[in-house]
Amino acid sequence: MAERRLSHAYMLLGPEGPARDGAARRLAAALLCGQTEPPCGVCRDCRKALSGIHPDVALVTREQGEKGPKQDITVGQIRAMTADAVLAPNEAARKVYVISPADRMNQQAQNALLKALEDPPGHACFILCAAAPDALLSTVRSRCVRAEMEAERDARQEGISELARAYLEAAASGDVCQVALACMSRAGLSREDTEAFADEVKSAICDILCGRAGDMGLDRARLRKLDALMDKTADYLRHNVQPKQIFGMLAAETLR
Ligand SMILES: [Zn+2]
Incomplete structure (x- = not known):
C-alpha cells in the first residue's frame, strides 16, 4: 500500500x-x-x-x-x-x-x-x-x-459482479422478463461492459448449476431460460448489435 x-x-x-x-x-x-x-x-x-x-x-x-x-x-x-x-x-x-x-x-x-x-x-x-x-x-x-485508473478498473469489475448478482437475484424472485427490463435500465453499459456482464452471468449460472455457489433459489428451468438469454446476448454482440438494442430485444422476447 x-x-x-x-x-x-x-x-x-x-x-x-x-x-x-x-x-x-x-x-x-x-x-x-x-x-x-x-x-x-x-x-x-x-x-x-x-x-x-x-x-x-x-x-x-x-x-x-x-x-x-x-x-x-x-x-x-x-x-x-x-x-x-x-x-x-x-x-x-x-x-x-x-x-x-x-x-x-x-x-x-x-x-x-x-x-x-x-x-x-x-x-x-x-x-x-x-x-x-x-x-x-x-x-x-x-x-x-x-x-487512479487501477482502482477504477477494479471497481468497474466489482460493479459488473454486483450487477450480475442483482440480475440473478431478480431472476430468483421474479419473472425473467423483469430481469431483462432491469437490464434495460442499465442500457448505458458500454459494449465491453455488456460482454463482461454476459460472461459474469454465464459463469454465475454455471456455478449454481454445478452446485458450487450455493442455492440462490433459482430452479433449473429458470436458470436454463437465463442461460438461453445470455447465449442470445453473446450472439447479438457478435453481430455488432448495440447493448441498448440487445436489452430491448431481450425484454420484448421475454415479455411475449
Ligand atoms: Zn480502512
Whole structure:
C-alpha cells in the first residue's frame, strides 16, 4: 500500500452507473482510511464508507422531481454542501463529498463549488464524478486530481459482479422478463461492459448449476431460460448489435 499525498478534490471520470458509484465509494473509503490506496477494507471507516453508510461521506446528486431526477445539481445544493463542509467531521478524520453527476452542476453551482475548491476547509474532500468533464469549468477541472485508473478498473469489475448478482437475484424472485427490463435500465453499459456482464452471468449460472455457489433459489428451468438469454446476448454482440438494442430485444422476447 502506497502512502500518497492527500488532495482536496478528485475527478472520477466514467459513465454514470454502479461501476462509477463503486469507484467513488472506494475512493471515499481510501480518503477516510489512513491515506492509503487501496483502502484497507476492514477498519470501521472503510466498512461504513464501502457500504455507503458513513456519516462523513455525503452524496450530492440531482434532486428527485416528479418524473425522475431533476435537470441539474443546483447552486442551493452546493451552498448547503459547503456550509456543511466547514463543520467538524462526525467520526472520521475528514469529510468526503461525492458530487455525482458533477457534470450536471449548472454554471452557478460550479462557481459556488469553485470558491470551496479555492479555499477548502482542512478536513473536507470532494470527489467529482463525471462522464463529460468538458461540461465543467476549466478552473474546476484544474483543481481536481485525476483518480487512479487501477482502482477504477477494479471497481468497474466489482460493479459488473454486483450487477450480475442483482440480475440473478431478480431472476430468483421474479419473472425473467423483469430481469431483462432491469437490464434495460442499465442500457448505458458500454459494449465491453455488456460482454463482461454476459460472461459474469454465464459463469454465475454455471456455478449454481454445478452446485458450487450455493442455492440462490433459482430452479433449473429458470436458470436454463437465463442461460438461453445470455447465449442470445453473446450472439447479438457478435453481430455488432448495440447493448441498448440487445436489452430491448431481450425484454420484448421475454415479455411475449
Ligand atoms: Zn480502512
